[in-house]
Amino acid sequence: MEFTLIIAVVIALAVGVVLVGFLDRRPAPPKGTYKEVRDPDDPGRGGTAVLEREPEVVEPEAEPEPEVVEPEAEPEPEVERPEAAGSRLQRLRARLLKSNNVFGKSLLALLSRDRIDEDVWDEVEETLLMADLGTEPTMELVDRLRDRVKVEGTQDPEQVRSLLREELLAMVDPSMDRRLEASRKGDRPAITMVVGVNGVGKTTTVGKLARVLVAEDRKVVLGAADTFRAAAAEQLATWGARVGVDTVRSDKDGADPASVAYEAVAEGIRQEADVVLVDTAGRLQNKANLMDELGKIKRVIEKQGEVDEVLLVLDATTGQNGLTQAKVFAEVVDVTGIVLTKLDGTAKGGIVVAIQRQLGVPVKLVGLGEGADDLAPFSAEGFVDALLAD
Amino acid sequence: MFNSLSDRLANTFRNLKGKGRLTEADIDATAREIRRALLDADVAVPVVRQFIAQIKERALGAEVSQALNPGQQVVKIVNEELVEILGGETRRIQHAKTGTTVLMLVGLQGAGKTTLAGKLAHQLKSDGHTPLLVACDLQRPNAVKQLQVGGERAGVPVFAPHPGVSSEFEVPTGDPVQVALDGIAEANSKYHDVVIIDTAGRLGVDQELMQQAKDIRAAVNPNEVLFVIDAMIGQDAVATAQAFNEGVGFTGVVLTKLDGDARGGAALSVRHVTGKPIMFASTGEGLKDFEVFHPDRMASRILDMGDVMSLIEQAEKNWDRSEAEKMAKKFADQEDFTLDDFMSQMQQLKKMGSMKKMLMMMPGAQSMRQQLEQFDESSIDRVEAIIKSMTPHERVAPKIINGSRRARIAKGSGVSVSEVNALLERFGQAQKMMKKMASGGGMPGMPGMGPGPGRGGTRKKGKGKGRQKVRSGNPAKAAAERQALEERRARSAQKPGSMFGQDFDPSSFNAQDLNLPAGFDKYLKDR
Numbered sequence: 001m002e003f004t005l006i007i008a009v010v011i012a013l014a015v016g017v018v019l020v021g022f023l024d025r026r027p028a029p030p031k032g033t034y035k036e037v038r039d040p041d042d043p044g045r046g047g048t049a050v051l052e053r054e055p056e057v058v059e060p061e062a063e064p065e066p067e068v069v070e071p072e073a074e075p076e077p078e079v080e081r082p083e084a085a086g087s088r089l090q091r092l093r094a095r096l097l098k099s100n101n102v103f104g105k106s107l108l109a110l111l112s113r114d115r116i117d118e119d120v121w122d123e124v125e126e127t128l129l130m131a132d133l134g135t136e137p138t139m140e141l142v143d144r145l146r147d148r149v150k151v152e153g154t155q156d157p158e159q160v161r162s163l164l165r166e167e168l169l170a171m172v173d174p175s176m177d178r179r180l181e182a183s184r185k186g187d188r189p190a191i192t193m194v195v196g197v198n199g200v201g202k203t204t205t206v207g208k209l210a211r212v213l214v215a216e217d218r219k220v221v222l223g224a225a226d227t228f229r230a231a232a233a234e235q236l237a238t239w240g241a242r243v244g245v246d247t248v249r250s251d252k253d254g255a256d257p258a259s260v261a262y263e264a265v266a267e268g269i270r271q272e273a274d275v276v277l278v279d280t281a282g283r284l285q286n287k288a289n290l291m292d293e294l295g296k297i298k299r300v301i302e303k304q305g306e307v308d309e310v311l312l313v314l315d316a317t318t319g320q321n322g323l324t325q326a327k328v329f330a331e332v333v334d335v336t337g338i339v340l341t342k343l344d345g346t347a348k349g350g351i352v353v354a355i356q357r358q359l360g361v362p363v364k365l366v367g368l369g370e371g372a373d374d375l376a377p378f379s380a381e382g383f384v385d386a387l388l389a390d
Numbered sequence: 391m392f393n394s395l396s397d398r399l400a401n402t403f404r405n406l407k408g409k410g411r412l413t414e415a416d417i418d419a420t421a422r423e424i425r426r427a428l429l430d431a432d433v434a435v436p437v438v439r440q441f442i443a444q445i446k447e448r449a450l451g452a453e454v455s456q457a458l459n460p461g462q463q464v465v466k467i468v469n470e471e472l473v474e475i476l477g478g479e480t481r482r483i484q485h486a487k488t489g490t491t492v493l494m495l496v497g498l499q500g501a502g503k504t505t506l507a508g509k510l511a512h513q514l515k516s517d518g519h520t521p522l523l524v525a526c527d528l529q530r531p532n533a534v535k536q537l538q539v540g541g542e543r544a545g546v547p548v549f550a551p552h553p554g555v556s557s558e559f560e561v562p563t564g565d566p567v568q569v570a571l572d573g574i575a576e577a578n579s580k581y582h583d584v585v586i587i588d589t590a591g592r593l594g595v596d597q598e599l600m601q602q603a604k605d606i607r608a609a610v611n612p613n614e615v616l617f618v619i620d621a622m623i624g625q626d627a628v629a630t631a632q633a634f635n636e637g638v639g640f641t642g643v644v645l646t647k648l649d650g651d652a653r654g655g656a657a658l659s660v661r662h663v664t665g666k667p668i669m670f671a672s673t674g675e676g677l678k679d680f681e682v683f684h685p686d687r688m689a690s691r692i693l694d695m696g697d698v699m700s701l702i703e704q705a706e707k708n709w710d711r712s713e714a715e716k717m718a719k720k721f722a723d724q725e726d727f728t729l730d731d732f733m734s735q736m737q738q739l740k741k742m743g744s745m746k747k748m749l750m751m752m753p754g755a756q757s758m759r760q761q762l763e764q765f766d767e768s769s770i771d772r773v774e775a776i777i778k779s780m781t782p783h784e785r786v787a788p789k790i791i792n793g794s795r796r797a798r799i800a801k802g803s804g805v806s807v808s809e810v811n812a813l814l815e816r817f818g819q820a821q822k823m824m825k826k827m828a829s830g831g832g833m834p835g836m837p838g839m840g841p842g843p844g845r846g847g848t849r850k851k852g853k854g855k856g857r858q859k860v861r862s863g864n865p866a867k868a869a870a871e872r873q874a875l876e877e878r879r880a881r882s883a884q885k886p887g888s889m890f891g892q893d894f895d896p897s898s899f900n901a902q903d904l905n906l907p908a909g910f911d912k913y914l915k916d917r
Contacts, residue, residue, distance in 0.1 A: 126435050132624040135429050198647065198675075199500030199620065230539040231532035238531070242559055284650040289766075315500060319432030319624020321650065342499065346633070347626035372559065 121146060131348035132319050137357060141167055165384055171353050174380035176362035180337070181308035182218055182275050188305040189221070189268040189276045193261075194339075195294060195329055196313035198282030201341040203232055205313050205367060206279040207239025208375035213275055214243040221271060223264025223278040224249035225257040225297060236279055242372075246271070257281060257293065258300040265304045285328035298333050311364065313339045316349035326355045335359075340378070341367035417449045424468065433655030434628040437475070437662045444471055475658050476685035481642065481667045486613050490577050491584045494570075494610070496603050496638050497618035498630060499591030502646035504533055506618055506672055507588040508540025509680040514584050515546055522582035524573030525550035526566040526606060529590035529599070537588055544677055547582075549573040566590070566602060570610045587612070600637040607638055615640040616669065619656060621648045627656040628663050635664045642669040645683065649673040708742045727824040729785040732817060733777045736770060745770065775803040776813050788814055 121142060128138040148163050181190045194209075196202050203226060213220050222240045224233035224247055233249040240247040248264035261278045268276035280297060283290035301307055312335045314322050329335050338356075340349045343366050352363045363378040421442050428438045448467045485491040493510070495503045507523055514521045523541045525548060527533035534554035541548035551572060552564035570587050577585045589606060592599035607615060617640035619627065634640060643664075645657055648671045657668055671683045705714075713734060720731065739745050746762050777785065779802030784791050791799070791814060800807040 126439075129429060130435050130625045132432075132626070135426050197622070197650065199502060201500060230536045234535075235531050238559070284647065286650055315620075315622075317498065317620070317623045317626040317630070319622065319627075319655070320430050321432070321622045322624075346629040347624070351624065 131350035133350035134354040137354050169384045172380040178362045178364045184274050189273045190308045191276050192309040193278045193307055194311050195280050197284050200313045200315040202313045203235050203279050205339050206277050210245050211243050218274040220245045221268040221273045221276045222247040223261050225261040226279050226281040227255045227257050228281040258297045261297050262300050265301055285325050291332045295332050310335045311337050311339050316340055316343045317347040322351035323354050326359055330359055335361050337364035339365045344369040421446050431655035432624045434625055434659035437659050475662050477661055477667045481669055483614055492610050492612040494587045494612040494615045495618055496589055501618045501620045503618045504536050504588055507586050508544050509677055510586055511546040512544035512677045513680055519584045520582045521546050521584040521586055522577045523548040524587045526569050527588050527590040528552055528554045528562045528564045528566050531555050549576050567605045567609045570606045603638045616642050616644050618644045621645050621654040623656045627659045631660040631664050642667055644670040646672040709738055721828050724828045727821045729777050779803040
């Protein structure tokens, strides 16, 4: 019995392998087009003008028109006034101090021994590794530090500490442009897409970001293009309603996210908003079809104007896979900034250092907790100072 | 999965190949590479330290001078250590001896607890249980609703007396402990034999929520507390696992998002630090993408040895028995392999879920991973269309398909003639291969089942030699063979390390000498 099954499996596998081989021999489609049936949303190769049509014409599946959720009846008294971004910095520092204390302290303790020997360097290395900094940056940092300590012949912990701070700071690179595109571009709003893998907190980030922007007196429209996860659109709409921001969403689950995104941008243009924030469904970066879908969302949006900002949301607990995530997402949608969330746990989020170095994509925002105003601008100095504080 | 880790290790060992003897410097260099590979795979630093120390010690010890060449020796040591860390045996859910079994899920935010609850319910239901889902996550917006949707998809009732919160701005009300207790009462009154409690996600440092989980645990006294952890987690895995183990205490671990390309070193770390077994793995967004975690199989996956056991189990679950038997009989009788068979096999494969995933479990699949990842599942339908556009006669005797028939078939299935040609060509090769296999050319080795002592030949990737005969024409002999095979399977299941054949040499893995029948490599090479 078992045996027949095994044979059957073998045969089926053979068929599978033959199939894979067969299908792969088909000529690769020209770049920028779909592998399969041509998609009506595809901008196409030729110079065909894009029709200014309603999306239900563009979408053959006859999507129900995404409806605009108006904030509750009398929004004025209910709308909150979120805390301004500037004052958040202080809290960021305090929080980082708290969450990264162990890291900073142990490093200092190590370096303030009388003599700096091999064991100390090993431990420095391991400590950096434990912050998810990654092998390459860690080894580089330790090597450089070693050289400098040797060259300068110092055994003074204070001095070593300032050297370490310098090197770390150089790695985090404070000179990067970490500003968000949040002003109108000519006659259209700035368009921001938020992407990432499952469970990192994209929807929450969009909600918090909307609050930040409202606090800066920007007019915002939200697009709930996460049509996959149950109740994601609702969650986003609640965030929006809190600060008197409209949310464009589809009234059924599983609608085409590109259509919702398109509609959100159209609504943003109509309302003359400053910023349109589009939330997308979480997807693992190795799922080719889902990444294609993401590419499509962006292309469809771009019928109405460039996407100015693509923010990749990363969970601070993510390890070295974060780098792969960043790479793949950057390939597909050209990520312009990182949002590091859940930095309030024990995780250090060191992977962003490697990402910044390898891809040149700066960390722009950090999420520090579950509170509505716990999203703060990233500050390299603050980050490093907090790492090294005692 | 552990793709990158096995890549790294394979690379490391390639350098060792051909060395007659390992010097201490060699071992040091190898150890450094392994260390780096493990660190890059997010294995926690303390775990790596210990792992490396162990490997160094063993590699330098007396073992080196034995019969194996040194490269193989290191591979063997690494494998054994991996199996040991991942935990020896598969552990299943321990059901209550009497009354309702209570399962509780805990974990960080975003680890995938609620999604997992649905999958677990689905799995238990298909195992003949009558689970009840209890929504105790009153913290996260819409968690209750998500669980209800998951339960609906799985066809499992959800006990959710409290709607939870629907936005971040509502203050969580309701007492999760009470909900859990009520849920169990509900299960008892409606004769559900398993209760799955979904709890709020929490950070390891959040004392309040940790206390809540502890309270729920104390109140309901669950049979199993499952700690759900994301395979992508980095060095924080250790701190998190420890916090949960000390805070709530768990009995088993579930690894989620294993379908991503995270290297999954967290599996090693958590297991090593807490000593708790990894029980399940979640491998996708669908309800069925959920499997029992097999440490030994995982170790062989790490070392790119395929996962044939899982494959066969999947087949057992999903395949049409009579169809499989018919096929096997045809095969044994050396009947011609027709396009009809080709299609029915294809459909069977499709039934097992993702074809990609199935093929990935094949030994040596790692080296064609890229190809597989690009493989578009929906294109199978096109092949089906082509075959369905043929007349029954054509399917049995593809030789009669001449030019005009090809044109007709292409037209009928909406593809180009060259695609029809390519399919026929491929099919011809497949047919030849089948014939060869059936006529004693040998069945491809089944590494997951492990060679018995003295039968190591099946593992060897040499083409066409030392392969076992498929099945003897003599019924008595065939029965004996079958028995021997089953014995071997049973043996290898008990002793995972034994799958490491004496002549196994992962450095020799490449498309040419995969564990595939001769001729298979053609399909991999010519692109």
